[in-house]
Amino acid sequence: MTALLEVAGLRKSYGDRVVLDDVSLTVQPHDVICLIGSSGSGKSTLLRCLNLLEEIDDGVIAFEGREISDPRVDPRAVRSRIGMVFQAYNLFPHLTVLENCTLAPRLVHGVSRADAESRARELLGRFGLAEHATKHPDRLSGGQQQRAALVRALCTSPTLLLLDEITAALDPELVGEVLSIVRAEAEAGTTMVIATHEMAFARDVATSVCFLDRGRILEQGPPAQIFRAPEQERTRQFLRRVLPGGGE
Amino acid sequence: MSEWSPSPRELERRGIRRSLRTRSILVATLAMIAVFALLVIGLVSSPGWDRVQDTFFNWHHARESFPDIWDYFWVNVKIFLIAEPLILVVGLAVALARQARAAILTPLRVLAVAYTDVLRGIPTVLLILLMGFGVPALQLQGVTNSALVWATVALVLSYSAYVAEVFRAGIESIHPSQLASAEALGLSRAQTMRHVVVPQAVRRVVPPLLNDFVSLQKDTALVSLVGVLDAVFAARDYGNYNFNYTPLVVVAGFFVVITIPLARLCDWLQRRMVEKERAGSR
Structure with missing residues (x-):
């Protein structure tokens, strides 16, 4: 089985500040990789490098067996295969939910309006947003908006889904409704790389957990190992702080 | 590392x-x-090019008319240097009057709305003609009869109406949450406007404001219609005397040269604002 995404020796800096340092990561089809670590550890930047929103300073990113970190690669071709959901939803406020969801299928993938709408409506219905399809995003609650953003990303049937702390702006009650969708997608076999602060969620859905600290992947392994028996002292420290009950 | x-x-x-x-x-x-x-x-191979070149791009006439145009162009420069600050003040005042919410200020609000509706509706050319010829004809005591002054006043009145709308758009684009947080801190409506809303609004509308100013710089050419001796007047005078329109092209060049710095300033301000306020929020 060839890897869907292969990152080797990735480095990214803003001026003197090194944000990612020698990061290597392999994502197999149907993997759910959870990136954990404190704010500023480089999780978001890593995700943004993966779909070429940021130009990298060194290393190689290969997607579907082809190097996409080559400057000659058309980033739009890559992004049309990778979906991304942001912390602040980033829905287009001037379009209805349905229009948000059909924009990329119609403009980028050449799907007819009717087909795009029927697919979007089906997904919106599955995520409990059927009656909100013709509303504008600002009319919805945070949880509904984030679910709409997930539908927007899924409408193009991406082979890889990047989720950037998608529950960080939601109150605890709404977190559940968003995560249950992500969990369903994970079970359906969608390949995902997820930056998250939700440790319980990571423990449940991840096939592999990466702990990032100051731009490096300090430790990676199956959730059982990372959460129960972390090898690094730094990881233990972090988990003690974020897990109620002192890390186990 | x-x-x-x-x-x-x-x-x-x-x-x-x-x-x-x-x-x-x-x-x-x-x-x-x-x-x-x-x-x-395309231009040079057009059938009438020789003729056009002679009447509009004649080097001899360009040189001959240049000193006069140069001298009188200062009239245009003076008009917009005086008019621009006045327009900013009047425009902002009208925009704020329109935002007034206190019951006692209702007449002010109605006046502001009427002002923008009427003054924006009248073509600037007509306003200059009406004021440049009309006000001196009133023979008022104690006010100047200078067509130059009244033409400038007409420009100020006309442009203030536009600029007021630009300011209003900026003020209304400030998110209500900003008003809410200012009110929550106990600021009065006037304080909220002065310290929270207007500073943000002004920053946002700098590009369209400068756009209006570029437009104003060009419209100073209209004062020649009421007999004010400016660069355009001088050029037309020369043209009528010598049967050559090259001076008009020369004046056009003057206006282009004077508006370019403003356009670049506008770009620079815009870029600086984006860098400062949106750093890394992509």
Whole structure:
């Protein structure tokens, strides 16, 4: 089985500040990789490098067996295969939910309006947003908006889904409704790389957990190992702080 | 982390980026040359070109009329240097009057609405003609009869109406949450406007404001219609006397040269604002 995404020796800096340092990561089809670590550890930047929103300073990113970190690669071709959901939803406020969801299928993938709408409506219905399809995003609650953003990303049937702390702006009650969708997608076999602060969620859905600290992947392994028996002292420290009950 | 040095792959990539950049510069240059060559060829090969060149692009007449135009162009410069600050003040005042919510200020609000509706509706040319000829004809005591002054007043009144609407758009674009947080801190409506809303609004509307000012700089040419001796008047005078329109092209050149710095200032301000307020929020 060839890897869907292969990152080797990735480095990214803003001026003197090194944000990612020698990061290597392999994502197999149907993997759910959870990136954990404190704010500023480089999780978001890593995700943004993966779909070429940021130009990298060194290393190689290969997607579907082809190097996409080559400057000659058309980033739009890559992004049309990778979906991304942001912390602040980033829905287009001037379009209805349905229009948000059909924009990329119609403009980028050449799907007819009717087909795009029927697919979007089906997904919106599955995520409990059927009656909100013709509303504008600002009319919805945070949880509904984030679910709409997930539908927007899924409408193009991406082979890889990047989720950037998608529950960080939601109150605890709404977190559940968003995560249950992500969990369903994970079970359906969608390949995902997820930056998250939700440790319980990571423990449940991840096939592999990466702990990032100051731009490096300090430790990676199956959730059982990372959460129960972390090898690094730094990881233990972090988990003690974020897990109620002192890390186990 | 200082021990990092670019990998061979990264160095290769930099080479590729460089050559891609070189190629796009090359394409840009060739496209520019092609487009301008076509434009010039199209112009020069038109049937009446010789005639046009003689009446509009005559080097001799350009040189002859230049000193006069140069002298009188200062009239245009003076008009907009005086008018611009006045327009800013009047425009902002009208915009704020329109935002007033206190019951006692209702007449002010109605006046502001009426002012923008009427003054924006009248073509600037007509307003200059009406005021430049009309006000002196009133023979009022104690006020000047200078057509120059009244034409400038007409410009100020007309542009203030536009600028007021630009300010209003800026004020209304400030998110209600800003008002809410100012009110929650106990600020009065006037304080909220003065310290929270207007500073943000002004920053946002700088580009359209400068756009209006570029437009104003050009419209100072209209004062020649009421007999004010400015650069356009001088050019037309020369043209009528010598049967040659080259001076008009010369004046056009003056206006272009004077508006370019303002346009660049506008771009620069805009870029600086984006860098300062939106850093990393992509």
